[in-house]
Amino acid sequence: MTETDLVAISPLIFVIALAMLIIVADIIWPDRDDISTGLTVAGLLVGAGLTVLVAQSEAREIFAGAYVVDPLTSFLDVLFLAIALVTVLVAPDYLRPRGLPMAEFTATLLFAISGAMLISGSRDLLVLFLGLELLVLPGYMLAGYAKRDGYSTEGAIKYFLLGSFSSAIFLFGLALTWGFTGTTRIREVAASLAQLDTASALAPALLMGLALLTTGVAFKIAAVPFHYWTPDAYQGSPTPVTGYLSVGPKVAAFALILRLFVEALAPIKADWTPVVIVLAAITMTLGNLVALTQDNVKRMLAYSSIAHTGYIMVGLAAYAGAPVGSEAERAGLEGLLFYSVAYAFMNLGAFAIVSALQHRRGVTSQIETFAGLGRRAPWAAILMTLFLLSLTGIPPTAGFFAKAYVVLAAVQAGGWVSVLAVIAVLNAAAAAFYYLRVVVFMFMRDPPETARPVLTGTMMRAGLAITAVMTIFIGLVPPVTSGVIEFARVAAEVLLVRTAGG
């Protein structure tokens, strides 16, 4: 451990220190929501600045190769910090009326984000696992944050049980991979697998390890058929937490896939590609089909998030299905990263609107709540329409470009993956029904007699502004679009250079 090591992971240390600072502040001045929220917002901005600053210097491996700070790490770290920032901005409006304290919320959230940041640059199987656990354990706590609320704890227990079940499966896969290749370092794992005779069948232990890893990861990203926990966990959790859960852990799990499957397991790509293709197809389709029948907007968005997992997996499939060294490989990873950014902002935005409507206690997330919103609160209705259009994938929003990138990458990859492109487009068309149904409710129904005005605080407005601006700008303003794409391309190339060079 040297000073350069510490400087390189300073964003990660900073986030953990910030979480502890909030705890200290809460010990000294208990129940001061303004202090903890202010500290978090300021700290996250500083943290993002620090990440960008660290990213200026050369990519380097630190801690004897267990962690790396490269463009991919920086890309993901900035995204995670942005997700945390929006969540913290949106949360007070929902938590305060319900008497839930902000200090524990922000500290727990920051610990989870530090786990995600640990994953993003991890080059060691054990560090990956620790990062994953540090990510998900606070997630369980956040899901059950409203501990007097039966729905919240019910969602939390389901999330916890399925989550730790999948962690155990994933760990067994890691242990077998480690035992088979004899190293925990991802680069050495890749080198060891590259020496295998590609024509012959894999050793049973390695094959079993691969199967277990795939299952564990599929649980984490909520791919069908490992998605059972998602609807209940998302519907039960306090709405700002749902917003976070639907993007934070999901993007982090994809980061884990990039580090583990794309880096370490690339040499045996042929063995896991078919699984990814099939999972992507059924995840998109089933997520969308079930979302069609939902009357609760939170639950509908939960199934829609499953469908979006499928779209992101199309990017992964494009990478996996493309010939080694081809342009489509890079396009697939680039699409995956770009989609993650677009999805993070539009989904957080949609959940932020649901939170804003639920400012008063007792307001449900049933679709009736949205009836006549166009007249009651035009701004909220317009923003919700924007997010839903983006989720549908209608130009010129961020969602359109994201879908376009993944689908084009899939077409480029050819073979079975191009079938996925067709399925993705068909799914996007079907998804329009349930997204637009909410829009119809907002603009074409009369508000219920009992409806009361929608209240939004300054922080909530700031959160909505960030998500809305990003959703529009990523799609509509060419410099921003190309900036994000450029960043994603550099990040994707890092992975490919590594896997090619062994």
Place this chain on the structure above:
Amino acid sequence: MTGLWYILGFAFAGISFVFLTIGVSWLLSHRHKGDRHKGLPYESGIDTYGDTWGRFGLSFYIYALLFVAFDIEVIFIYLWALVFRDVLVGGLVSMAIFVGILLLGLGYAWRKGVLTWR
């Protein structure tokens, strides 16, 4: 044939040993008729009460959780102790930070009133 005798002899010895020990203990032991404590699973200590399926108060579990969380951290200190000779000052500082973080957690639990018996 000698094999069979061995088995029979062994069976006889085994069975008689059981009766022998029971018989000796019957001869040697004091017999207190009506002493309730003799029949209890634990002869000494305070009297047991309730049945085996009695429930603990939920408050117990909070303490148990805190105990498990802090107890398991000892394994890191154990590893640290093994290599202490090689790390010295740097190791001491790292461990101070580690224990400091743990204490912060405990202090937070205390401040939040988790340690108050309810």
Place this chain on the structure above:
Amino acid sequence: MSGSLQSYLILSALLFAIGTFGFLARRNAIAMLMSIELMLNAVNLSIVAFGAFIPALRGDAAIIALMVMAVAAAEATVGLAIVIAIYRNSRTPLVDEYDRMRQ
């Protein structure tokens, strides 16, 4: 057969399978938590076995096994805390009675 790496791996796979079955078959949240612990311990057994039979992995194995133990304890703590919270709300540890959202 006894004392080979393979037999230990098979044993750990069996334990893991028992844990998986327990998780899927039991409906008591505490029992499911115990099953998960069994699965984690099965993994730990395989890790320790790798360390014992492959000299190059000995150091790694010790560290990984201890890390897994620490993580398992943290997981159990969070899990039990959630179980306590849900028990206070619904007065039952049986997961199939947690069905408010499936009406």
